[in-house]
Amino acid sequence: MIEVRNLSKYYGNRAAVDDISFDVQAGEIVGFLGPNGAGKTTTLRILTCYMPATSGSAKVAGHDVLTESMQVRSAVGYLPESVPLYHEMRVREYLRFRGKLRGLDRAAREAAIARVTNKCWLRDVIDRPIGQLSKGYRQRVGLADALLHNPKVLVLDEPTVGLDPTQIRETRSLIRALAADHTVILSSHILPEVEATCQRIIIIHNGKLVAQGTPEELRERITGETNLIVEVRGPQAAVADHVRKLGGVTDVQAATHDGWCRLTVAARRDVREDVFQLAVAQQWPLRELRREVASLEDFFVKIVAGARAHDGPAARD
Amino acid sequence: MRNIQAVMQRELLALFCSPIGYIVIAGFLLITGVSVWWTDTFAPGKPATLREVFFWTPWILTVIVPAISMRMLSEEYRSGTIESLMTAPVSDFQMVLGKYLAALVFYLIMLATTLLYVVLMGVYGNPDWGATAATYLGLVLIGALFSAFSVFASSLTANQVVAWILGWVPLLLFACLAFFVVRQVEGVWRQVFQQVNVIGRFDDFSKGLITTDGITFFVAATALFVFLTVKVVESRRWR
Ligand SMILES: Nc1ncnc2c1ncn2[C@@H]1O[C@H](COP(=O)(O)OP(=O)(O)OP(=O)(O)O)[C@@H](O)[C@H]1O
Ligand SMILES: [Mg+2]
16 A cells, blocks of 8 residues: 655755655554654655655555655545644634545535544534644544545554543544554554554664564564563572573673562573572572563664664764 | 635635734725825816826735735745645645635725725716726736735745735835836836836726736736746745
């Protein structure tokens, strides 16, 4: 449904998007993840035909964004990051105006407005001027506008920013429900958000694609680095020394608190049983022994930090 | 077509929802009203013509018309609404034309209010209907040109006030001062100022002198600025 090939966008001679390629299949929900300034909004703006790319190509719903811009625009519903709306218009007036631009005739327009009013919980504010609405309600008006013409592809730039927790949950389930007959690409810099709604995650940083895959696939890439947390009562130096000698252990960090020695053990294999046997043999009471499963959050932080370290020297020359 | 109409309707709605629309109409009525009184047009025994009443109108329009359309594109840029407009299936040309037509329709409504003076003139005197019609044709053409230039000015900046200034300063300098300058200069410049001499051209109209040259100038200049606006809007995408 979306095909992006070697896409780059330069502002002056500064790359905001740098040679990105990815695909989105029909019916997929894809999360676009990256820290501030990563180039998410820029990429989405190219996909929605707001601005042309400097180089590379992109196809949305089978049409090229540059040469078949009108077809792409008809197929896409877009919620821009800043949710721009005409403050002097009433919600209904605004949706009517957008419906006209979308080429809906009067009957289809009114039906569409009724549908999105329901879906986006707008019934209470439908006749109020947009300028008087709270941020969350404006966000919903923007979302309603994006859904108005029942587009094949939905492009949502940070759709849940500014919503209250209940609304965030409802918006997420709305987005998941939409995936049945829409393709959704949404951006965010909050990982749990993307993890909760998306089937696939694309991580970009400094305009470069640094990782992509399902949440499970991404998590798998870090299970090799699982840490073991051990808490025993014993002399710190001796405990750390014995654990370090266990086969497969690569790193041990120890700290003592109230007589309990807390170890963080990195190992290439599962050493939980060995640690237990060791504690028994040495008669050290053992009160905690667990594997710390790295979260995607850690993965994200690591990837971004890694990309940063990697970029550092390159940016200087 | 539907797109152009949708954009136009929205602009007109915005004009009539904001104080600026009413201020502009009230100001225009006040100034023309004062000039009717000042020139003593309806005094018995005077030749019944609106030439004197409307003599200063192009000067007033240089300030007033840019106020009508100053926010049409600048405000879209400032508030970011241009992003949802330019990602909807509307071509840049349709968008610009819709906005331009809204400015023109608003101007025509404003101009229509002055028909009251024509009615009064018909009641109290024996007006020269041909010259009056030609005067109105001139006013319509001036409004069409000034509106196009003002929408163009609005596309150049994201600040309404700057757009207003970018609208009236060149209009005043070129279109109106040319009326005086044209006699002071020689050669090529004389030809240039003769061409852009809007006041002089309007004066011909108000004498009842309609020329193809006059109409061609206004229509061509209007089309040029609508075209330039489309180009500016297009080029802004590349930034
Ligand atoms: N109009 C512009 N002119 C110049 N530089 C820009 C412009 N828009 C964005 N940039 C730069 O391009 C880079 C990418 O910006 P972009 O808005 O795409 O980031 P983002 O991932 O959406 O960030 P955020 O999470 O803050 O929304 C940034 O470094 C930004 O400064
Ligand atoms: Mg962004």
